[in-house]
Amino acid sequence: TSGKRIALSNNYAGNSWRQAMLESWAKVTGPAAEQGIVAAADAFTTAENQATEQAAQIQNLILQGYDAIVLNAASPTALNGAVKEACDAGIVVVSFDGIVTEPCAYRIAVDFAAMGKAEVDYLKEALPEGGKLLEIRGLAGVFVDDEISKGIHEGVAENPQFEIVGSVHGDWAQDVAQKAVAGILPSLPSDIVGVVTQGGDGYGAAQAFAAAGRPTPLIIMGNRQDELAWWKEQKDASGYKTMSVSIAPGVSTLAFWVAQQILDGQKVPQDLVVPFLRIDQDNLEASLESTPAGGVANVEYSLEDAKKVIAEAM
């Protein structure tokens, strides 16, 4: 595939997860291009997190004659028109994280619903007697938010000892989450035992609880370094226990290798699943160590990893 060119179409660069994703991309694809595995692997980001803008971007990538487009989509469906155009032009489209539903595209999906459910499963173990939960959701109207929330609610339905007494939108941003939680907290009962989250918002929730002078419940964490660091601090101070679920931003590199494999003529199933990144009480220190200060816990993939994932899915 030394003559092939691969593009990354990214819809948003405004948070640390996306920055880590772009960095992983550069870190892995740079050497790959140098070694002549591919001819080029360019990253493109739109100015605003908008499906229409990304659709235009994909159309431009088609015009530029890329052989494959690796896609983190702003919307699972709104890009289908543009993705179809790309497929019709003979371009391989591999979507990850924000996947698209257009059948001609490949999907590297995280089972978001399972992720939500895993949170409740953990709570079931950690808090056997159950109790009241606060839910922090992501950005309204976005697929990922809906999926994770669905998983959480499913889990809660199966475990009647838990009850969600409040739900706010934190937009996956720490300061927004903090604000939303601070606003609803005064009117919530004082016996909240746990906070189920979607990642990126756990630290904000902890801050809000502290500011309100309430005992900190069990808050499910995401993979931002500040969340992990806070968790570690609490753990050392009082033996605080929780878990973290998230998607590793390095999944962009997996998508890259999958695209490369497809271009190489390998048979690859249309749907691949990557496990979400999970950090538990015992591997917290190790994860924290490998995470840059202020960054995001991450895993990058090599060609071998990619081949393994493909083989497993076959």
Place this chain on the structure above:
Amino acid sequence: MNLVVRLLAKPWIWAFVAAFGVWLATILFTGGASTLGLSQAALTFAAFSIIVGLGQMFVITLGPGNVDLSIPATMTLAGTVALKVMDTNNDLIVAGIAATLAIGIAIGIANYGLIKLLRIPPIIATLSSSFIVQSTAIWYNRGIRIKPPAYLAEFSTASTLGIPNVAIVALVISIVAWVLLEKGIYGRWVSAIGQNMRAARLAGVPVDGVRFATYVFCAVLAALCGFLLSCFSGGAALNMGAEYLLTSIAVVIIGGTAVAGGFANVPGIWGASLFLFLVVSMLNTYGASAGVRLLLTGLIIIAVIIAASRKQTV
């Protein structure tokens, strides 16, 4: 009686009436138990909208078409740069504040430069510059979250006599803005320009100087707000200003400042900021879904505006 009539004639009264209404509705939900917590949270988070709102207010008062859309990007850049400069070190707080002010001033100069030298309408000029500023923030530290120095983190989250420190900062800035506006020659000039720029110029008002100072003032307040917000929430995020784009405009106009320029008022900003925070808290408390929450927020805003309006006199 007379007092009531006089109060009702104030342009800012409706924002306070609305804020009080939703506040009451929220604490009634919990039978009054949440009064203190909710009030403190409201003051805390309103403080940030107040600070950016004040700057936006002066800009909007300059007349039709004047608005600063670079506030979110300015907040982000100031927050990221200042925290990186201070690098969690208490001794460098002064340097951090200096960096914040310098960024505000530089962006203000750039904005007015575009408006004056290239004659680009302010709405587009500040939008364009915000893209560049946002890019600079991304380039500068790639979304790495650095913690604020301990003093600042402590200061920005603590309260004095039960009033959150950030609200006290907002109060001080508001008093300064009020004096400038109501008692100072600067306020007169801004208002004159907003009513009729040509007439103001012919009446001897230094139009360019005042407009320049206003854009710089607005950018400096935005930078300061970004600085405070990132200290408050434990680090700067690339998207931390996003929600202040609409908020900064909304608090100004809900607060009774004339959108067509020439007339401004400071108290209304407080009413409107508290209102905007409280209305979301109220709807969250009552368990409204995201859709319903947005819908009701919009309808309440329109209702407040209509209540505050007068019939068209022909």
Place this chain on the structure above:
Amino acid sequence: MNQRPQDVPVIAVDGASKSFGAVRALDGVGFAVRPGECVGLVGHNGAGKSTLVGIINGGLKPDAGAISLDGLDATGHYSIGEARSHGVRCVFQELSLCPNLTVTENTRITHASLKGFGWRRRAEALIRAKLDEIFPGHGIDCRTAISTLTIAERQMVEIATAFSETDSKVKLVILDEPTSSLDASLAGQLLAYVRRFVSGGGAVVLISHILGEILSTADRVVVMKDGKVVGERAAKEFSIEGLVAAMGSVVRARDANRPARDVSGLAPVLEQRAHTRAEAIDFVAYPGEIIGLAGLGGHGQTRTLVSLFMGQGGDWIPRHDSKVAFVAGDRHVDGNLPLWSILKNMTITLLPDLTRAGLVDDRQEGAIGKSWRDRIEIRTENLGNPILSLSGGNQQKVLFARALATRAPVVLMDDPMRGVDIGTKQEVYHMLRVEADKGRTFVWYSTEMDEVCQCDRVYVFREGRIVAELRGQEVTEERVLAASFAEKAA
């Protein structure tokens, strides 16, 4: 009673009253216009003329009183639409065209019946014919936007639009100070047309502060004062002095032209080089002079004044000792700050002098405001009232006070007497003289020959540059006109 058709008034109001808050603008006015007559309406500023016009035009609802159209009672259901369909048209003092539209398109706005396929062609033919009829040789291109026309041209378009007819016949045209932006020759063309229109059976109400044209054009003159009609007679029975007396002010003896001031040895206070390629005279002003800028309307006088003002800087840093102050003539565009009180409008230029450490001294401001109100008699009991609550002439006085209250040695005046009544004018003239004798310089653009002739020295403008300079005894109507038209007359 059997009346001949021409005795049935086109419109008649009886006992009309109208108050704006505490201000009683009209107080039981009876007023009628018959076909085939031109009625002159005069009165001091704030007498209620514009308000009466508003009621006749249907734009204002009277608080009390009856209105009849062609002898039929229309009270209660009278509106702008009703008035228009009865052929009542109005030319307002402040221009009421849409600046962004072309002449043709503005015609369409006034004539709702110009619609459907080909309306543009019909509208253009209509307005062009009327312009040609009233102002032969006007030179206005009907396809250009109003904003690119001079004030005089706009006024012409507005007048022509009012007189043009489509589906309904024009029976009555109200002209509220139509000549204030027109120079003498255009005003003459208009007044001649008014006579023709009237003799063809139309009716005209003419409002003007230039009493000469009222007397020469109107058949009958109605004098208003403080919201009431205080006199009504055939025009022949009035003289200018008689009219002024009826309005309640006394004409002061006009200052005779004074000998040219001796300016040798004085340093000029203000200079501007002519920078056109064509031959032109430089502008120079000496202390204590009253300098007139004359010529036909729209030939660069206002632009020169503005550039003299802007040339003094002050865009960025406020000038504490500004050399110039400006009195706007087109007060809606250049003068008023409409949201503010009278007081704030008055002191804005003076403000740096009233400011210490960036804060305005309210007490001093109030005191200065009061003293100027008394000096130039602004009719208001409270300086805290909004500026727009004043009548047009009184607003103008505020703008005068704004400039005169400063320490600026030069005052630039852009046709500042537009719509100011004769009594006020006399007061202002006197004040100018007194100030000039104290050493202040006035640069005065005026469209009224009377005013030009009061100046020590006059620059005549043509096509954007100064083409003649007249001093002292040379300043006469004939010399000014001759210089204004030099080439065309040749």
Place this chain on the structure above:
Amino acid sequence: MKWLTAERLRLLVPALSLVVLLAAVFYLQPRTMSYTGLNLLFNLAVPIALATIAQMLIMTVNDLDLSMGTFVSFVACVTATFLQTDPLTGALILVGCIAVYAGLGVIIHLRNLPSIVVTLGMSFVWSGLAVLLLPAPGGVAPDWIRWLMTSKPPLVPMAIVASVLIAVIAHFLVMRSAFGVVIRGVGGNERSVARAGWSVVRARAATYALAGFFAVLSGICLVGLTTSADANIALRYTLLSIAGVILGGGEFVGGRVSPIGAVIGALTLTLAASFLSFLKIPPDWQIGAQGAILIIVLALRLILNRRESVEKAK
């Protein structure tokens, strides 16, 4: 140069920028110089052009619509759901939307409200309705619109045909028709239009309704291109449409607008983004470059504005 009137001059700048940009794109990527190339470059500009015309209509009467983006998103949601499954209900909802727009015009006029505030409130309302309708992205475009948007007329691609059609129709409606004169008159001098016996309320209501109609078309076309919708699909249309109008030589107040310019403005904005992606700018600066290009294109106006003022002085 008599033919070079101010109006034509206003058109010349946007037209020129478009031509220059297009030449640059052709140079960078010759592949775009083809039937499919042009279609891909411009097809997403079609809904933007429609939204820009809608915004332009509102700006004609000196108002501003801050809810354009959320409204188009809502229409897209309706199109992808009701209009597809139950065309009658869908059509009724859309007609209802247009009626709401007319109602907004009436309220804004009668209560003398600033349009910015009312539409700001409405933006929450539309957004809430969209989230309620489509909590997660989805829906399917009706076949007929899908067919229309992907049809391939001979010689000239659909995108160009549609843009020209929009420009011509809007030009006729706004600049040539007797109705257009009245609404531009309202923008130029509302008082005099009222004095000439017109009902300004009705003129404003009609303008808003027409704007609503164009915005509805925009939403429908958008879904035709993307094949499905989500609640945030067109948020950026608000700023984009304002920028398009300004770029096309329109002004915020005074009823000075140019429909052809607005369409060209929309095309230019779309093309500018493509141009950047062809330039392969490093990811950090891709957002900033969008700001830079906006500034450059708008600065072009400066040169011609100078000419215009010289013209006026004559």
